[in-house]
Amino acid sequence: MTLDVVLKKSPDAAYRIYDGEATIVLPSHASVHVLNPIGSFVWESLDGRATLAQILDRVVEEYDIGREAAEADLLQFVGALRAQGMVG
C-alpha cells in the first residue's frame, strides 16, 4: 500500500467514539474492535477524500511522533483495517 491511496470506512461498520477511543462493530464479521486514540484519529480521518499522505500529515501534527515511524505504523494499521474488511 502506498501513501497516495484513498480509503473510507466500510458502510457496514458501526462505530462510536468515547473518551477519544473508537468502538467499532462490523456486523458482517460479528466482531467488536477497540482502537487506541491515534488509531481512532486515523479511523475518523478515513473519509474517502483524504489520502493516506494527508492523514499522515495530520497524525504527525497532532501527536508527538516522528514521520518515519508514523508512516510505517499508519501503513501497517490501515493494512490491518483493510484485511478485516473495515475499510475499502
Next chain:
Amino acid sequence: MSPSRVAADRVVSPARDEDRVSRDFEPGDDYFAAPREPFGALGLSLRIGLLRFDLTGLSVDQQGLLAERFRPFIDTRADAPAADLTIRFTRAGVDAFLAWPREEMEIYRMGRRAVGPRIAIWSYEFAGSADTATRQAELALVDAGGATFERGAENFLRVLTALHILGHGGLLVHGAGVVRGGRAHVFFGPSGSGKTTVTHLSPGDTILSDDLTLLVPEGRGYAAAGIPFGMAHHRTPDASGCFPIVGLHRLVQSPMVRRERLQGARAVAELASCLPFVMQEEKSAGAALANATAVVSSIPVDRLLFRRDPSFWDVALEA
C-alpha cells in the same frame, strides 16, 4: 435488498422426529405478503420494561397458555400507551421453515433479512416479520400449541424485544439481573461465563433473569428489568418491575475474586459484545453502540473475577 443470513445462535435445539422437513424454506416477501389465517380472535398485551406488545389472533387455548406463562408481564392498564408492536399470530401453512435438525442436537439456527424498517426472522418453527414504521408484525407458527408453539413465540418476541428497546434508549444484555437491597446488579458475559451460577449463589435476592436482562433509561440512570422469555434455567423472573442499576459486572471465572474497573471504549466494547440479536445490521448496531455508550457513561462497569462461592458479592457491592 441486503442479503439474508442464517446464523447459528447458542440455543440448543432438540431434533424433531415427526414430519421432518429436509430442506430449508426461506420465507420471502411474497410469503409475508400472502394472507394467512389467525388462530383465533383473542389477544393480550405484554409490558416488558418500557415496551408494550399487543398479541392478537390467539385461540382460547393460546391466550390461556400465554396469559399464564407471561402472567407478571400482562398489561391491563386502561391508560396504557400505544403498543410498540401489534403482533398477529397466524397459521404458518408449512411444516417447517428451516429444516428440523437431522442430528440429535444442533445449535439453534435462525435466519433474518432486514430491509428499511422491515425485518423478517425465521427458524424451524416460526417465521415473523415486523415493520417499525407501521408498528405491525406477524408471527406465523407451524404448530398451534405445545412446546413448539411456545418456543416459536418466545424466540420471535425475544428478538423483537432486543430490537425495539433500542428505540427507547435501552439494551437487552446477555446478563443475569440480580436485585439486592432494592438495587440491581447486572452480571454479563457470554454463555459459560457464570451468569446462572451467580443467580444460584444469590439465595434470598430477587432474580430478574439468569440470562437476558433489559437495561432501560430511568431518571438520570438506568434500571434493570427481567423479560418473560429470557431465562435459561428459570421459567419466569421473580419480579416484572424495573430496579435502579448500581453496577455492571463482566463475569470472568477465576480462582481470585477481584474487580477491575473498565473505562471508556473498552467498557463499551465489553457491553457491545454481549448484546444479542442487534449486531447483524449496521443500523441496529449503530443504535446499540450509541445506547451502550450512554449506559457506560452513567453506570460503572467492571470485570468481576469470581469463583463459585458468594464472596463475589463483597466485591460487587463496592461498586
